[in-house]
Amino acid sequence: MPIPQEIVLAEPRGFCAGVDRAIEIVERALEKFGRPIYVRHEIVHNTYVVNDLKSRGAIFIEALDEVPAGATLVFSAHGVSRAIQDEAKARGFQIFDATCPLVTKVHVEVAKLAREGFEFIMIGHKGHPEVEGTMGQLDGGIHLVEDVADVAGVQPAQTDKLAVVTQTTLSVDDAAQIMAAVKARFPNVRQPKQQDICYATQNRQDAVKIMSPQVDVVIVVGSPTSSNSNRLREVAHKLGTPSYMVDNADELRPEWLAGRARVGLTAGASAPEILVQQVIERIKALGGASVRRMEGVRETVKFPLPKGMRLDEKMPGRAR
Structure with missing residues (x-):
């Protein structure tokens, strides 16, 4: 069976500024206030990230009645309704909002x-x-x-x-x-002054559009619940390149790579780079492929953390 000769890495790929910020908020809350920290919904849609934070003391919930009085609560990067915000305030939780800006x-x-x-x-x-x-x-x-x-x-x-x-x-x-x-x-409809689709989603889709014609198969690292990861796979598929999504390296199937000389690899905005590297090692184990990084947009966006997240910053009513 012919084996892959080259892995082409999309640029950019993986974590965006909003995901970085959301994960850092949970990490800092755990460091500052101790475990447990409650998070409404998965902080970002990635199994590895969620399991890692669970192991460090984060508890992921959907209903606010699962959170004890006085606890610290983080809203996920996806945002919440006004009703959820109002209920959380009424219950007296210490709230940190990790909604992507x-x-x-x-x-x-x-x-x-x-x-x-x-x-x-x-x-x-x-x-x-x-x-x-x-x-x-x-x-x-x-x-x-x-x-x-x-x-x-x-x-x-x-x-x-x-x-x-x-x-x-x-x-x-x-x-x-x-x-x-x-x-x-509706000809008179008002459109957003700037499109609502985020820069990271746009950049990752653009990179896949450039990469897909250069490779024989595209592998997207991302969890099934991740909307932007699913869209990356669809973009490659619509361009006529076979494409598959994996949550981790163990899900990679050798038959997908059979007869494929070049494998394109990218990751959704909520997938950490460690998962990409594990997929690379799995592909190399199947045939020892070389790795080539594409040129792409360099992302420098960074969002500030909410008030109270600096480790040296005292919170009202909380011991440091």
């Missing part, structure tokens, strides 16, 4: 335009926590569309003030098609 930007825009009387069309995946968090910023007036066909079913109360927002981790191309359908039906 680019998701928060969408929440702020929704709240601002809602005060001006706008209704919204949201492009996103039903049931995804980010979508639930954004739609939960208002009591109503947000219409979710998942594809072009859904646009025809939108029935806003009025069309004079209608705005579009999107989930930040969508396929750039799919979102553009849906946006075109929205504009065709």
